[in-house]
Amino acid sequence: MSSASSPAPGFLAQLPRGKMAENVLHFVRMLRAAGLPVGPAKMIDALAAVGAVGIENRDDFREALAAVLVSRSEHLVLFEQAFDLYWRHPRLLEKMLAALLPKVQGRAGDAAELPARLAQAMLPPPRPRQETLEQETDLDATFSFSAREVLQTKDFATMTVEELAEVKALLRRVKLPLPELPVRRTSAAPRGRAIDVRATLRRSVGAAGTLAPLRFRARRRRTPPLVVLCDISGSMDRYARMLLHFLHAITNEGDRVHVLTFGTRLTNITRHLRQRDVDIALAHVAAAVEDWAGGTRIGACLLEFNRHWSRRLLGQNAVVLLISDGLDADAGEGLAFEAERLAKSCARLVWLNPLLRYAGFEARPAGIRALLPWVDDFLPVHNLDSLTDLAKALARGPTRHSGALARAA
Amino acid sequence: MDSQRTPAAVPATVDATLALLGQHDYVADRRLATAVFLALKLGRPLFLEGEAGVGKTEVAKVLAAGLDRRLVRLQCYEGLDTAAAVYEWNYPRQMVEIRLAEAVGGVERAELAHDIFTTRFLLRRPLLQALSPEDGVPPVLLIDELDRADEPFEAYLLEVLSDFQVTIPELGTIRAAAPPVVVITSNRTREIHDAIKRRCLYHWVDYPDASRELEILRRKCPAASEALARQIVGFTQRLRALDLFKAPGIAETLDWAEALIALDRITLDPQTVADTLGALLKYQDDIGAITPDVAARLVDEAQVARAGA
Ligand SMILES: Nc1ncnc2c1ncn2[C@@H]1O[C@H](COP(=O)(O)OP(=O)(O)O)[C@@H](O)[C@H]1O
Ligand SMILES: [Mg+2]
Numbered sequence: 001m002s003s004a005s006s007p008a009p010g011f012l013a014q015l016p017r018g019k020m021a022e023n024v025l026h027f028v029r030m031l032r033a034a035g036l037p038v039g040p041a042k043m044i045d046a047l048a049a050v051g052a053v054g055i056e057n058r059d060d061f062r063e064a065l066a067a068v069l070v071s072r073s074e075h076l077v078l079f080e081q082a083f084d085l086y087w088r089h090p091r092l093l094e095k096m097l098a099a100l101l102p103k104v105q106g107r108a109g110d111a112a113e114l115p116a117r118l119a120q121a122m123l124p125p126p127r128p129r130q131e132t133l134e135q136e137t138d139l140d141a142t143f144s145f146s147a148r149e150v151l152q153t154k155d156f157a158t159m160t161v162e163e164l165a166e167v168k169a170l171l172r173r174v175k176l177p178l179p180e181l182p183v184r185r186t187s188a189a190p191r192g193r194a195i196d197v198r199a200t201l202r203r204s205v206g207a208a209g210t211l212a213p214l215r216f217r218a219r220r221r222r223t224p225p226l227v228v229l230c231d232i233s234g235s236m237d238r239y240a241r242m243l244l245h246f247l248h249a250i251t252n253e254g255d256r257v258h259v260l261t262f263g264t265r266l267t268n269i270t271r272h273l274r275q276r277d278v279d280i281a282l283a284h285v286a287a288a289v290e291d292w293a294g295g296t297r298i299g300a301c302l303l304e305f306n307r308h309w310s311r312r313l314l315g316q317n318a319v320v321l322l323i324s325d326g327l328d329a330d331a332g333e334g335l336a337f338e339a340e341r342l343a344k345s346c347a348r349l350v351w352l353n354p355l356l357r358y359a360g361f362e363a364r365p366a367g368i369r370a371l372l373p374w375v376d377d378f379l380p381v382h383n384l385d386s387l388t389d390l391a392k393a394l395a396r397g398p399t400r401h402s403g404a405l406a407r408a409a
Numbered sequence: 410m411d412s413q414r415t416p417a418a419v420p421a422t423v424d425a426t427l428a429l430l431g432q433h434d435y436v437a438d439r440r441l442a443t444a445v446f447l448a449l450k451l452g453r454p455l456f457l458e459g460e461a462g463v464g465k466t467e468v469a470k471v472l473a474a475g476l477d478r479r480l481v482r483l484q485c486y487e488g489l490d491t492a493a494a495v496y497e498w499n500y501p502r503q504m505v506e507i508r509l510a511e512a513v514g515g516v517e518r519a520e521l522a523h524d525i526f527t528t529r530f531l532l533r534r535p536l537l538q539a540l541s542p543e544d545g546v547p548p549v550l551l552i553d554e555l556d557r558a559d560e561p562f563e564a565y566l567l568e569v570l571s572d573f574q575v576t577i578p579e580l581g582t583i584r585a586a587a588p589p590v591v592v593i594t595s596n597r598t599r600e601i602h603d604a605i606k607r608r609c610l611y612h613w614v615d616y617p618d619a620s621r622e623l624e625i626l627r628r629k630c631p632a633a634s635e636a637l638a639r640q641i642v643g644f645t646q647r648l649r650a651l652d653l654f655k656a657p658g659i660a661e662t663l664d665w666a667e668a669l670i671a672l673d674r675i676t677l678d679p680q681t682v683a684d685t686l687g688a689l690l691k692y693q694d695d696i697g698a699i700t701p702d703v704a705a706r707l708v709d710e711a712q713v714a715r716a717g718a
Contacts, residue, residue, distance in 0.1 A: 037603055052446070071609075
């Protein structure tokens with residue numbers, strides 16, 4: 001993309017002079033409607049930026065608007081699509097919308113299509129079609145209580161397509177409150193361990209001649225990193241696809257969440273999940289993960305994690321969530337060894353297993369027996385309620401290798 | 410250095426900005442130059458985000474040189490606090506002062522308290538230095554790798570960037586006569602809060618395309634022959650297309666070029682690549698991924714590209 005001065009003289013020739021500001025403002029509004037976080041203050045900035053670079057060079061004009069209106073690299077694609085569409089025919093918005101519509105209303109699964117949000121933002125507001133769209137996306141508002149109750153406890157694997165869509169919206173709101181741990185920053189604290197020289201000195205002056213009582217500081221606290229290892233093999237398929245919505249939400253919320261998938265191989269999908277737009281993010285995940293719904297080699301994948309990722313991701317008292325049914329094609333070979341290493345490299349190893357939904361669950365398969373002795377918590381993960389329980393369990397703090405689990409194995 | 414210095418004028422156009430960067434051997438693409446130009450023109454902080462080694466820090470250094478201003482650098486790290494970033498009292502000297510006053514006697518407590526919390530006992534850290542420069546010329550303030558600091562520092566920084574002033578309880582508020590040129594970088598190991606970015610002009614610094622990378626090599630590593638430089642660029646460009654944990658940045662390309670020259674290599678071959686890969690890739694699993702086969706293929710492709718160029 002060598003953009004080195006491609007002047008495109010008069011690319012805005014169609015635009016009457018006085019209309020420039022109006023069009024910039026309209027463009028900003030459109031971006032906001034499409035979901036870019038551009039506040040009203042950005043309007044003034046955008047006008048100032050355009051004023052500074054002028055409109056002789058299309059690339060400069062675009063970069064000026066981008067510098068002001070974009071604040072995350074993953075929004076650049078959306079911005080550039082919008083820019084190209086909008087400024088190609090600045091006066092012919094209606095025409096452009098017409099050209100755009102059939103594309104967007106086409107098949108939903110097309111990842112390369114223009115993000116649906118952008119299309120929606122470009123639609124003139126009063127249209128019956130958009131109302132139905134809103135109903136679909138804003139489910140929570142219309143949810144009746146009893147319907148929600150049913151969904152809370154219903155197994156992901158037995159849900160209808162509609163129910164799955166509804167639950168995805170709810171999944172995005174589950175929060176995982178890890179208990180806070182001390183970090184290197186300090187703040188004043190009466191029972192702190194380190195002496196606060198500054199505060200002590202101030203007191204000393206006030207009490208010159210006598211011995212001033214010492215002041216103290218203590219370490220501040222923050223939540224530890226969270227690393228999720230999610231089994232996406234055939235037996236986990238339904239659950240994994242749902243949980244990705246949940247994982248996308250928690251990855252975007254905290255800066256210290258990492259997600260890797262495994263089936264026959266290990267894939268770090270954190271980068272893809274950081275993409276704000278859930279549709280784009282999951283499309284990227286689908287493209288990156290090569291072993292969807294295939295076999296499971298848990299031991300081999302944990303080995304890879306231990307060897308290549310553990311040191312980088314498991315610092316600062318990290319908590320590991322292992323999401324898997326524990327059904328292993330390698331019959332647990334090498335698994336116990338790697339599970340032990342994993343457990344010893346993190347502060348807490350939580351195993352989420354959808355099989356736990358069965359009342360008569362027995363830890364018979366070899367994979368499960370190899371893993372169990374090393375996990376700190378063993379919890380179900382088949383419906384919304386179980387995720388809420390997970391949140392509660394995490395908030396309670398660690399229970400290092402509880403004896404009950406070892407005995408259950 | 411004259412204490413009444415007036416700062417050099419900021420470039421008047423995007424082209425002038427591009428030229429200014431070029432004069433100091435920074436080969437920018439036009440988009441980056443536009444963002445830099447706007448930041449200077451509108452007096453806004455410039456937020457540069459991108460992978461490590463793509464030339465973010467260098468922008469601030471080159472701007473300082475080009476605008477003839479001092480570079481004040483705040484390197485961020487986990488646990489960075491105001492005592493390291495803004496100011497700290499010089500406790501040992503204060504302590505001595507208190508002892509002296511006690512020994513001599515006759516000094517009022519209130520007076521002493523006033524005396525030891527004056528600028529004489531103040532240690533100025535980068536943010537404060539940037540707001541009250543000794544020579545009166547607003548410097549270039551580089552806040553490097555902000556993603557390494559933790560969120561509470563970001564909140565503090567946001568305040569500083571909002572009105573270019575800091576408050577020291579014992580002294581009062583210190584306000585910049587003229588705001589510094591601010592460049593913030595992030596390697597994006599985590600997301601920086603949107604509130605900070607909103608105050609800034611944002612630019613994503615991408616890996617360079619082949620022609621820009623070649624130009625950078627010519628400028629920064631003139632000892633490399635044209636033929637070798639082209640092969641190096643062809644190879645690194647292809648390497649970046651692979652699925653690596655950490656693709657090489659410009660810094661690594663330059664390191665690699667230096668290594669090849671030091672070994673007197675005038676052309677690339679798979680064995681040379683294997684011997685020197687450590688200059689280009691920083692993770693063992695990435696180095697492991699470049700098997701002799703892969704290296705041979707990339708070398709071939711780089712040669713072909715050269716012939717075609
Ligand atoms: N566009 C460029 N022109 C010239 N040299 C560059 C350019 N980009 C990077 N470099 C060189 O590459 C090295 C790494 O750049 P640096 O600014 O430290 O990267 P970053 O801060 O993004 O990690 C430096 O030696 C710098 O001089
Ligand atoms: Mg740097």
